Amino acid sequence: MKNPVPCPEPGCGKSAVNFCGYCEDHMGLEKNHRTKLEDILQKKTVIDGLWFDHLYFEGLSITGRTFFYCSMANMRIENSTFDQCSMTLCFPVSTIFSGVTFKKCKIIESCFALSRFVGCTFEDCDIIQSNFNGIQTEGSTIASCDLMYTRFIAAELSNTMFSDCNLKGVYFVETAIKTCTFKYCNQEDAVYELKNPDDKKVFFS
Amino acid sequence: MNIMVYFSPETLSNAYIVYGDEGSSAILIDPHVFDNALFAILEERNLLVDTILLTHANSQSNHAVRTIRKIYSVNVFGCSDITEDLFITNVETLDQFSASGFIIKPIPIPGHHRDSVLYHIDSGLFTGDVISAGVLAHADGSYGRAVVAQTVREILGKLPGKTWIYPLNGPPSTLAIEQRTNKGLGFILHD
Numbered sequence: 001m002k003n004p005v006p007c008p009e010p011g012c013g014k015s016a017v018n019f020c021g022y023c024e025d026h027m028g029l030e031k032n033h034r035t036k037l038e039d040i041l042q043k044k045t046v047i048d049g050l051w052f053d054h055l056y057f058e059g060l061s062i063t064g065r066t067f068f069y070c071s072m073a074n075m076r077i078e079n080s081t082f083d084q085c086s087m088t089l090c091f092p093v094s095t096i097f098s099g100v101t102f103k104k105c106k107i108i109e110s111c112f113a114l115s116r117f118v119g120c121t122f123e124d125c126d127i128i129q130s131n132f133n134g135i136q137t138e139g140s141t142i143a144s145c146d147l148m149y150t151r152f153i154a155a156e157l158s159n160t161m162f163s164d165c166n167l168k169g170v171y172f173v174e175t176a177i178k179t180c181t182f183k184y185c186n187q188e189d190a191v192y193e194l195k196n197p198d199d200k201k202v203f204f205s
Numbered sequence: 206m207n208i209m210v211y212f213s214p215e216t217l218s219n220a221y222i223v224y225g226d227e228g229s230s231a232i233l234i235d236p237h238v239f240d241n242a243l244f245a246i247l248e249e250r251n252l253l254v255d256t257i258l259l260t261h262a263n264s265q266s267n268h269a270v271r272t273i274r275k276i277y278s279v280n281v282f283g284c285s286d287i288t289e290d291l292f293i294t295n296v297e298t299l300d301q302f303s304a305s306g307f308i309i310k311p312i313p314i315p316g317h318h319r320d321s322v323l324y325h326i327d328s329g330l331f332t333g334d335v336i337s338a339g340v341l342a343h344a345d346g347s348y349g350r351a352v353v354a355q356t357v358r359e360i361l362g363k364l365p366g367k368t369w370i371y372p373l374n375g376p377p378s379t380l381a382i383e384q385r386t387n388k389g390l391g392f393i394l395h396d
Contacts, residue, residue, distance in 0.1 A: 015367075049207070069208060073367075089210055091369070093379060109210050109219070113338070113382040129212060131338040131376035133386040149217075151376060153339030154386040173339065174388060 015051075041065070206307065206327045208371070211246060213238045216265055218373050223307065223326060224252055230305040232256040233279075234324065234331050235373050236269040244276075256304040257281045260333025260373065261318045262288035280304065284313055284320040296322065312360060316352030317342045323360070329369045330360075330380070337375035338382070341389025354390055361390070 005016040007023035014023035034055060040047060041062060051071045060080035067085065072092035079099040090110040098118045102125050111131040120140040129149040136156045143163045151171040161181040167190040176195040192200050209222040216237040224231040231252040236243070247254065254277045259266050267289050270281055281293040282304065296302060296311040303309070310325040314335050321342075324331045335342045336357055344350045366381030383390065 089208065089377065091377070091379070093382065109212065109376055111338070111377050111379065111382070113378060113386065129376045131378050131382070133339045133378070133382060149375065151338050154388075171339065 015053075206329065208329060209246060209250075210371070210377075211243045213240070213243075215240070218265075219371070221331060221371055222246065222252065222254075223305070223329075224250070225306050228306065229253045230255045232258060232305045232307065232309075232326075233273070234258045234371075235260055235266065235333060236273065237265040237373075239269045239272040253277060254279055258304075258309070258324050258331065259283040259288075259293070259320075260323060260331060260335070261321050262291075262293070264289070267291055282309075282311075284311070284322040288320075314353060314356050316349045316356065317344050325364070325368075328365075328367065329371055330364065332370055332372045334373045336370060336378075336383060336387070337372040338370070338378040339386045339388070340375065341387060350389075358390055 007014050007016050007026055009022065009026045012023060012026060016022055037050070037052065037055065040050070045064060046066045046068065047070060048068045049070065052075055053071055053073045054075065056076045057080060058078045060077065062081070062085055063083040065085045067087045067090050069089045072090060073094055075092065075095040077095065077097050077100055081101045081103065082105050084104045086106040087110050088108045092112050092115060094114040096116045097120050099120065101121045101123065103123045105125045107125060107127045107130050109129050112135060113131045114134040117135065117137045117140045122142045122145050125145045127145055127147050127150050131151055132155060133151055133153040134155060135152070137158060137160045139159045141161045141163070142165055144165070146166040147170050148166055149169040152175050153171055154174045156176045157180050158178045159180070161183070162185055164184045166186045168186060169189045171191045173191060173193045174195050177199045194200055207224050207226065211220045211222065213220065218235070218237045220236045220243065221234040222231050223234065229251050231247065231254050233254045233256070236257065254273060257270060257273065257279050259281065262283050262285060270291055273279055281291065282296050283293045284295065284297045285293065286295045287293065297313050299311055301308055301310045307326050312323040312325060314321040314323060317335055321333065321335055323333065323335060335353065341357065342353055344353045361380050361384055364380055366379065366384065368380045370378040370380060370383065
């Protein structure tokens with residue numbers, strides 16, 4: 001990510017968003033911002049160093065894109081699909097994902113911390129050494145994924161199913177789990193220090 | 206500033222390549238191994254490593270530095286004068302220094318390793334094994350742990366919440382996230 005440019009509005013200390021010149025509060029002053037980013041998403045296969053912070057997308061269908069070193073904080077993404085995409089050093093922090101499907105994606109060294117996943121699916125994904133600390137999940141499915149060295153510290157997992165996943169070296173520390181299923185998962189070297197230790201007896205079988 | 210991460214499956218650690226938009230000079234942070242894959246990343250981008258930053262020197266990093274010095278002409282920076290047989294530039298007393306076109310602010314961390322230091326470059330904080338996502342470094346004894354926690358809390362207070370954290374081990378994070386999820390620092394989301 002390039003260093004952010006400060007918003008030129010007097011008294012505003014926030015960072016400007018890519019191609020906009022203004023922060024998210026004042027981006028109405030330039031209306032082409034979102035269009036420019038959508039254009040880039042359509043035309044470029046490698047999206048490198050862009051800021052998508054505070055944007056709202058719905059109904060996206062993104063296939064075969066490589067996101068590298070992008071900031072995606074405080075976004076809202078709904079009813080969208082990421083198919084065969086790659087994300088490395090990306091920061092979708094405090095972002096709300098609702099009805100989003102990640103299929104055959106490679107998510108490497110990325111930070112989804114404090115994000116919320118509602119009705120989301122990760123299928124056949126490699127999610128390697130990524131940060132899911134403090135996330136909240138509701139009604140989501142993680143199936144046939146490699147989650148090696150990924151962390152779910154202080155996460156709240158609710159009605160979430162982990163199926164046929166590699167959990168090697170995954171941290172479930174201070175994690176609150178409620179009505180979750182862990183089925184056919186490799187739990188070698190996984191670290192469990194759940195918020196409620198009895199949860200492990202109930203949900204890990 | 207551009208950053209690339211190289212995860213070594215051999216040492217299970219991250220090394221970071223930092224380079225500017227122009228020129229070919231690059232900083233290599235915490236190389237614990239220098240293998241063909243890392244060399245290929247540098248070659249693909251025509252980068253020449255001229256600076257190595259060590260957040261803590263150990264036998265693995267020393268071995269990597271010896272290899273790198275056979276290929277590149279590098280200045281090595283750390284928080285000691287010498288590690289094994291390698292002379293390095295000690296940044297312990299510096300507020301900041303310049304290398305590879307970047308202003309680098311070293312932040313020594315007492316209480317962990319004797320030579321532990323973080324590096325603040327632009328909006329990135331390279332934390333070595335002191336802070337990782339949700340995890341604070343282990344230190345000997347309760348006094349050591351308290352010193353590390355207090356020092357790191359003070360750093361968190363001085364830097365913007367959106368400062369990116371790039372650790373030696375584990376995934377990246379931001380200061381704002383650590384302020385909410387790092388139990389070792391006394392912060393935890395549910396409390």
